[in-house]
Amino acid sequence: MLINNLALQHGFRTYNTILSDAKAFLALLQEEQVFQEPCLDRIAEIESEVEQTGTYWQSFDELAYGAKLAWRNSTRCVGRSYWNSLEVRDRRSLNQAEEIFEALVEHLRLCTNGGRIKSLATVFAPQEPGKPGIRIWNDQLIRYAGYRQPDGSVVGDPKYVEFTELVQRMGWKGGEGTPFDILPIVIQMPNQRPKLFELPRDAVLEVPIQHPDYSWFAELGLKWHALPAICNMMLEIGGVQYTAAPFSGWYMGTEIAARNFADENRYNLLPVVAKRMGLDTRYDHSLWRDRAIVELNVAVLYSFRRAGVTMVDHHSETRRFVQFEKSEALAGRTTYADWGWIVPPISGSTTPVFHRNYENVELKPNFFSQPDPWR
Amino acid sequence: MLINNLALQHGFRTYNTILSDAKAFLALLQEEQVFQEPCLDRIAEIESEVEQTGTYWQSFDELAYGAKLAWRNSTRCVGRSYWNSLEVRDRRSLNQAEEIFEALVEHLRLCTNGGRIKSLATVFAPQEPGKPGIRIWNDQLIRYAGYRQPDGSVVGDPKYVEFTELVQRMGWKGGEGTPFDILPIVIQMPNQRPKLFELPRDAVLEVPIQHPDYSWFAELGLKWHALPAICNMMLEIGGVQYTAAPFSGWYMGTEIAARNFADENRYNLLPVVAKRMGLDTRYDHSLWRDRAIVELNVAVLYSFRRAGVTMVDHHSETRRFVQFEKSEALAGRTTYADWGWIVPPISGSTTPVFHRNYENVELKPNFFSQPDPWR
Numbered sequence: 001m002l003i004n005n006l007a008l009q010h011g012f013r014t015y016n017t018i019l020s021d022a023k024a025f026l027a028l029l030q031e032e033q034v035f036q037e038p039c040l041d042r043i044a045e046i047e048s049e050v051e052q053t054g055t056y057w058q059s060f061d062e063l064a065y066g067a068k069l070a071w072r073n074s075t076r077c078v079g080r081s082y083w084n085s086l087e088v089r090d091r092r093s094l095n096q097a098e099e100i101f102e103a104l105v106e107h108l109r110l111c112t113n114g115g116r117i118k119s120l121a122t123v124f125a126p127q128e129p130g131k132p133g134i135r136i137w138n139d140q141l142i143r144y145a146g147y148r149q150p151d152g153s154v155v156g157d158p159k160y161v162e163f164t165e166l167v168q169r170m171g172w173k174g175g176e177g178t179p180f181d182i183l184p185i186v187i188q189m190p191n192q193r194p195k196l197f198e199l200p201r202d203a204v205l206e207v208p209i210q211h212p213d214y215s216w217f218a219e220l221g222l223k224w225h226a227l228p229a230i231c232n233m234m235l236e237i238g239g240v241q242y243t244a245a246p247f248s249g250w251y252m253g254t255e256i257a258a259r260n261f262a263d264e265n266r267y268n269l270l271p272v273v274a275k276r277m278g279l280d281t282r283y284d285h286s287l288w289r290d291r292a293i294v295e296l297n298v299a300v301l302y303s304f305r306r307a308g309v310t311m312v313d314h315h316s317e318t319r320r321f322v323q324f325e326k327s328e329a330l331a332g333r334t335t336y337a338d339w340g341w342i343v344p345p346i347s348g349s350t351t352p353v354f355h356r357n358y359e360n361v362e363l364k365p366n367f368f369s370q371p372d373p374w375r
Numbered sequence: 376m377l378i379n380n381l382a383l384q385h386g387f388r389t390y391n392t393i394l395s396d397a398k399a400f401l402a403l404l405q406e407e408q409v410f411q412e413p414c415l416d417r418i419a420e421i422e423s424e425v426e427q428t429g430t431y432w433q434s435f436d437e438l439a440y441g442a443k444l445a446w447r448n449s450t451r452c453v454g455r456s457y458w459n460s461l462e463v464r465d466r467r468s469l470n471q472a473e474e475i476f477e478a479l480v481e482h483l484r485l486c487t488n489g490g491r492i493k494s495l496a497t498v499f500a501p502q503e504p505g506k507p508g509i510r511i512w513n514d515q516l517i518r519y520a521g522y523r524q525p526d527g528s529v530v531g532d533p534k535y536v537e538f539t540e541l542v543q544r545m546g547w548k549g550g551e552g553t554p555f556d557i558l559p560i561v562i563q564m565p566n567q568r569p570k571l572f573e574l575p576r577d578a579v580l581e582v583p584i585q586h587p588d589y590s591w592f593a594e595l596g597l598k599w600h601a602l603p604a605i606c607n608m609m610l611e612i613g614g615v616q617y618t619a620a621p622f623s624g625w626y627m628g629t630e631i632a633a634r635n636f637a638d639e640n641r642y643n644l645l646p647v648v649a650k651r652m653g654l655d656t657r658y659d660h661s662l663w664r665d666r667a668i669v670e671l672n673v674a675v676l677y678s679f680r681r682a683g684v685t686m687v688d689h690h691s692e693t694r695r696f697v698q699f700e701k702s703e704a705l706a707g708r709t710t711y712a713d714w715g716w717i718v719p720p721i722s723g724s725t726t727p728v729f730h731r732n733y734e735n736v737e738l739k740p741n742f743f744s745q746p747d748p749w750r
């Protein structure tokens with residue numbers, strides 16, 4: 001089934017939409033032989049529940065397999081070969097921001113797992129008809145503040161200047177002012193005001209970045225958090241919309257080294273690294289950017305490995321993705337993908353995915369982006 | 376105007392298609408104020424000519440500006456900022472394969488221009504109604520043979536093994552058996568048998584590849600031709616289809632270094648270069664491929680520069696492309712592009728185009744791919 005644009009819009013969703021999405025989802029579960037029970041009984045049950053309440057409560061198994069399918073259907077994710085190993089924590093019963101926050105901290109600890117990172121999703125209560133859903137305002141559970149300086153420059157991650165100023169206006173005292181101050185978590189329960197929470201330091205594993213050959217690299221004082229934990233997407237399963245369903249796996253090195261550290265509107269480290277490498281930054285054709293970005297990537301992969309924190313490189317991961325396509329084909333399924341996201345941001349053509357074509361069809365269940373709650 | 380799929384099909388094309396394409400083209404010329412003359416007279420003229428002959432003969436100015444527009448509309452070309460400087464040679468009067476070949480040699484000499492490469496298109500007679508068009512069977516005027524060895528390996532460019540065997544069956548004696556033997560040209564006039572021609576050595580400028588820091592690099596014995604001259608695409612202008620209209624500009628370094636030299640199914644040089652660089656090729660995460668491909672690119676850019684042969688690097692060229700977008704916007708036009716072709720095959724995210732979105736709409740006039748004539 002293709003994305004129904006209406007279903008992406010929040011607020012009022014008709015009985016028919018929910019019911020037809022539910023039926024399509026149950027048919028899919030049956031096709032993939034997830035459960036033993038006959039699907040028809042469950043459909044009747046859902047039908048009457050939707051009639052009475054405007055929505056329905058999914059079983060744990062529906063939720064857990066639905067979340068796996070949502071991952072498998074994420075056309076921008078190159079890590080989908082692991083889709084079937086996703087662990088799903090059901091936290092739909094929580095209705096206080098404080099409880100949600102505790103569950104997020106628990107998510108970080110369980111997923112980080114001392115460096116042997118697991119794939120994990122924690123699902124909170126779905127949006128109810130006619131009410132806004134639970135929202136975590138951050139885009140990832142762990143991100144670094146960006147402090148705008150009087151001269152216009154930024155200390156920290158420039159991507160988060162707006163969010164930093166937002167939480168400061170909400171009462172955040174700010175961190176120590178380092179380039180790597182961890183932002184507080186903002187949780188908003190339906191029809192309540194958002195609340196701020198400070199993550200305990202020991203829930204956040206970080207890796208200091210060194211280079212195997214350049215001893216000066218450590219002097220740059222770089223580090224990054226072990227866990228990419230996206231928490232602003234909406235998980236939609238069988239017509240039910242989970243507006244708060246953070247998920248995390250492990251990093252591919254390029255995400256940190258080629259984007260967060262290198263993008264001009266992020267930490268913008270290529271000029272600094274190139275200078276320390278002694279490269280001639282006067283001419284584009286000396287390829288100083290290309291040389292510097294490779295060494296940044298070498299450093300990040302080396303440092304995570306040395307720290308015993310799970311991370312994949314773009315060569316092995318894209319090869320694994322092609323394997324995933326093959327196993328999907330064996331199961332009779334087409335692998336849809338967003339080529340521009342699957343091909344890594346460096347050395348594109350050295351990876352097998354560059355040379356393949358993908359159709360970008362967004363099936364459901366899936367993770368969808370949502371508008372920022374403060375806009 | 377969007378691509379009309381019918382118009383891509385060869386053979387029979389109706390009066391109406393040609394006429395409506397002609398009108399749209401003339402309207403475009405008027406919009407861009409190319410000529411002084413009133414467009415209506417010309418339309419009446421074309422109308423009666425198409426009625427009588429099934430096609431019409433374009434003026435030189437129509438042809439020349441049409442070819443420029445075709446370039447400007449090529450969504451896969453990152454070099455389009457130069458579109459208005461295209462030189463167009465009108466060789467529509469030629470009707471012998473031998474004459475065509477002479478014109479191709481002349482094209483190479485004029486375009487190469489001793490290393491100060493120009494942008495040039497040579498246009499031969501268009502396809503006539505109910506007849507096949509003139510075809511040059513090669514995909515580029517200068518390409519290297521690929522000789523399949525008894526053990527299955529290939530000497531030369533593996534991409535051209537099929538074409539090499541084809542021309543051998545047609546009577547080509549083969550070159551010296553080096554990895555860089557220049558393929559003969561195959562020209563087929565309408566309803567005639569294809570003929571083989573050997574390019575004169577002095578019409579082909581080549582650049583030996585060295586590295587600014589690694590003296591062993593020259594020992595690899597690499598070289599590449601100065602000119603990328605595509606000759607198998609169909610130039611379509613105002614309903615008229617030019618099935619033989621070779622064009623060439625200068626290279627962007629990555630085309631040679633990141634693709635022709637590095638792709639596993641081309642010269643596959645990364646393992647060789649990495650070994651000479653002393654990199655650890657046992658592990659993906661040492662990023663030996665990434666390091667080797669950057670040095671290959673450094674070598675190619677350095678060598679062309681040293682030889683005084685025009686070449687651009689992917690940083691300056693993508694920045695120039697963004698400028699082109701801006702000047703197009705000032706002229707009231709949207710720049711359509713094929714993102715996956717505009718973003719270079721290495722260091723994608725270090726170039727501005729990676730961070731932009733493009734719609735890929737193929738306007739006309741344009742260059743279209745054609746089926747291989749021997750299939």
Ligand code: HEM
Binds near residue numbers: 070079317
């Ligand atoms: C287990 C290791 C994982 C790896 C190596 C991986 C890799 C990646 C990468 C490289 C991206 C592109 C990120 C970017 O360029 O910003 C991505 C995006 C994505 N991944 Fe994964 N992923 C993993 C786990 C997961 C999990 C557990 C889920 C959900 C259950 C998931 C769902 C997604 C989604 C929805 C996106 C698109 C995000 C967006 O649109 O911004 N991934 N993944």
Ligand code: HEM
Binds near residue numbers: 451
């Ligand atoms: C002047 C310097 C030029 C530069 C730097 C340039 C750059 C490029 C590059 C990098 C590509 C992608 C090639 C690949 O990945 O295989 C490309 C494709 C293309 N260019 Fe240009 N180009 C130039 C001149 C021209 C000219 C003169 C024309 C036509 C008049 C042209 C039309 C095209 C077309 C049609 C394609 C797509 C080819 C295909 O589909 O295989 N370009 N160009």
